[in-house]
Amino acid sequence: MTAKSGQWDDLLVRLSSGGVIAGVGLLSVWLGGVWFLALTVIVAAVMIWELARMLDAEAPALALAGVAGVALLIAELVPSGFALPLIVAPALVGFGQLSRHRTLFTVFSLSVLLAAFGLYVLRQDFGFTWIAWLVIVVAATDIFGYFAGRFIGGPKFWPRVSPKKTWSGTAAGWIAAAVVGLAFLGATGAGWELIGVSIAISMASQIGDIAESAVKRRVGVKDSSSLLPGHGGLFDRFDGMLGASIFLLIVGQIVDFPPGLA
Known part of the structure; x- marks a missing residue:
């Protein structure tokens, strides 16, 4: 199917800014320690700032971002039992400060902080390899979905909410995730269940995007902010990672992770 004129106009900007984001992210993951801690705190705080601005123009967005960042920083440095109230507290603070869409802020801010904390713990417990797997699954889902949706097209997934997302792109993301799972299966010696987990993570990332x-x-x-050329804001860029990270936290309580190696 021939691509329509103009539908690739944003590709170069998206690839350039996306490459920088991926490079900084993977470097921080590889270095671990204070570098990855700093990445999770900064990204989470910026996402809280974007969320508050989107939901209520009168909200003290910068102050709420500061509270969230400090709370997450402390949470990642103390034992997990003490970390939990710190993760929940910024959502409650925001609930009292916003005059509109309080429930949305509470749910999404709690999800952001829980995902960021979970990623930090995952890096501490499992090392670089499995964070890289998670990042690559989410990235492959997004990239292959983007190209398949534009090359193949077809029925829209949910046109009223996400007019560019197609079923062909959605399915391409699942296939890409399965391939990533297969590659990591061979590289790590994990069990075949990793393919199923990878596909589920892909689906969860798509749910985060849609949400x-x-x-x-x-x-x-249109966008959560204008911080990232071609991508909007950090919330626009990390919405898939948000859904995938939350889902992985749940998966870890249901199946042995990594499958075949736990």
Whole structure:
């Protein structure tokens, strides 16, 4: 199928800024320690700032981001039992400060902080390899979904909320995730269940993407901010990672992870 004129106009900008984001992220993951801690705190705080601005223009977005960043920083340095109330507290603070969309802020801010904390713990417990697997699954889902959706096209997934997302791109993301799972299976000696987990992680990342699109549609904004050329804001870039990270936290309580190696 021939690509329509203009639908690739954003490709170069997306690839350039996406490459920088991926490079910084993977370097921080590889270095671990204070570098990855700093990455999770900064990204989470910026996402809270974007979320508050989207939901309520009068909200003290910068202050809420500061509270969230400090709380997450302390949470990642203390035992997990003491970390839990620190993760929940910023959502409660925001609930009291916003005059609109309080429930949305509570749910999404708690999800952001829980995902960031979970990623830090995952890096501490399992090392670089499995964070890299998670990042690559989410990235492959996004990249292959982007190209398949534009080359193949076809029926829309949910046009009222996400008009560019197609079923062909959605399915391509699952296939890409399965291939990533197969590659890591061979490289790590993990069990065949890793392929199924990878596909599920891909689906969860797509749910995170759709959920953020639904929030933007509800409040009438195109992007969460304009920080990243071609991508909008950090929330726009990390919405898939948010869904995938939350799902991985749940998966770890249901199946042995990494499968075949736990």
